[in-house]
Amino acid sequence: MNRCSNLEVLTVVGCDAAIDLADVIMIERLRSLNVRDSGLNSLDALAERPWTTTLSCYIPRNCITDVTPLTRIPRLQNADLTGNPLSEHSYRKVVPALREQGTRVLISDELEWKLTRHLHEQGVPVSCYKKKDAFALCRPGMKLTEFPDFGHVEIQEKEVESLLHGNPESALRFFPDVLESAPGSAHRSP
Template sequence: MDPSLAQAISQETGQQQPFSLELLQSVTYLHVSYARNLEHLSACRNLEILQLIGCDPVDLSQLGKLPMLATLVVQFSNLKNLAGVEHFPSLRRLIAGMNRIQDLSPLLSGPKLRRLDVRGNPLSENSYRILAPQVQEKGARVSVSEELDWKMTLELQRHGLPYCFYKAHDGTRLCRPGLALTDMPDLSHPIVAREELANLLDQNPDEVPKLFDRMDLMPTTLGP
């Protein structure tokens, strides 16, 4: 079992490995950070709330059937595809900001969401302009990035920079979702103005990764 997943289960249950199947099936809430393998989550069939922060990879189709899952939070992770969301028939809240999601089409035939947050993702033009409104028409309150922020994330991807650009309470920030470029992708997000970033991409895109080394750009508070 992935050490980060095992740690999350131990924190929730007060037990150490090896975990019995009965124990795993008793877990209803988990907060998992920086896991690289989530395959054993399928044994936690009674999960109601699952938070995955900075995990990589995240493949919903490999999490197994979680019939009781009502809230799924996946942030700052390497979630690329929403296929498999149909395995969570009770899902009502999907908070998936700052990932690498492009296609929202699995949500049209998936569970009936009440809340969807996909800010800071490189959504395709079709997903941003057509599919997101369709999910909202099904009854969900949908949050996507403002158009200029969304386009900036796409521009970063076009330059081969797998970053997300998103608006936080203290300005616009950059993050590196997943574990390929940092061990703690939910931390150290430089505050960068859109105009400054656009100029860097236009004139010297090789300088953009160095923004993550600029301590003067680091926020003084946590969270988006």
């Protein structure tokens, strides 16, 4: 990362859980971190740096449950946490604390947050978020989909409710490539 010392904006899309922010925090001029549609599951490294610059942290549609490390960034300007399976504590306590310290925070509304959290807790790596007026489902990271940042499936509110109260694995039916690769499924030749 020494060669990137003047880097101010870093965007990462579609990475898997092995993302290590330890190298990222060494970039002294970093002002905007954008990790989306990835398997990022920890923000701990961000709290280890004494931030002197303002930072915007856009991490939508990852696997983040704990956002407490963000409270240790004194000049955090923006945080986009939509589509993450935030813990109850992070959603109800930490996010309001971030807002109180002046950070503009985007989070999922209650329904899509509950569904995302429920699916991830049941081992189904699917995230739900609002896309304009519709709900959308995605599978963060390259291990799960060839194109993690687009082609997200739009569903109706009744389907969100059904997934929240039904079998979590039924969320996979919205992703044809999962069904085609499932054991015992018929594969068609072109």
